[in-house]
Amino acid sequence: MKIWQMDINLALIEARSKDTMMAHLGIEFIEVGDDYLLARMPVDMRTKQPLGIMHGGASCVLAETVGSTAANFCVDQSQYYCVGLDINTNHIRSVREGYVMGTAKPYHLGKSTQVWSIEIVNERAQLVSVNRLTMAVLARK
Numbered sequence: 001m002k003i004w005q006m007d008i009n010l011a012l013i014e015a016r017s018k019d020t021m022m023a024h025l026g027i028e029f030i031e032v033g034d035d036y037l038l039a040r041m042p043v044d045m046r047t048k049q050p051l052g053i054m055h056g057g058a059s060c061v062l063a064e065t066v067g068s069t070a071a072n073f074c075v076d077q078s079q080y081y082c083v084g085l086d087i088n089t090n091h092i093r094s095v096r097e098g099y100v101m102g103t104a105k106p107y108h109l110g111k112s113t114q115v116w117s118i119e120i121v122n123e124r125a126q127l128v129s130v131n132r133l134t135m136a137v138l139a140r141k
Helices: 010-017 021-025 056-072
Strands: 028-032 037-042 080-091 099-109 113-121 127-139
Touching: 010 028, 021 056, 037 056, 056 080, 056 099, 056 113, 056 127, 099 127
Parallel strands: none
Antiparallel strands: 028 037, 037 099, 080 127, 099 113, 113 127
C-alpha cells in the first residue's frame, strides 16, 4: 500500500538535500518504493571515527535523514511538517569502507506522531544497525 501523501521522486529529494548535511556527507537517495525510502552513504573520511570504522553518529545521521525525509512525504506539506523527537540506534556491525544503505519503513503514521524503522546494511546486505525514529507531526502556522 502506498504511504506517500504527495508526489515523491529522487530528483525532488535530491534538490531538497542541496547545501545540507546530507550533501556534505555524500548521502544519496537511491530508491522510492510504495512503503519505503532507501538512501546510501559512503564510509570515508567524512563518516569515520579515529579507529577507522564508521562513526556511530554517522549511522544516526543516515537513519534520521532517510526517516525524516520519508516522514515529510507522508503528510500534506501545505498544512504539516515533521521533525524528529527521538532516535534510538543499536550498532550491530562495524564498517571500514564502501557504502552503507538505510531503508526507512513506517511502524506508525499517526496524526501527531510517526514511528519509523530504519535498517542500515553494508554492501553485502549484512545488518550494520537498527534504528527507531519517532517524529512529531506539527501544523504549519
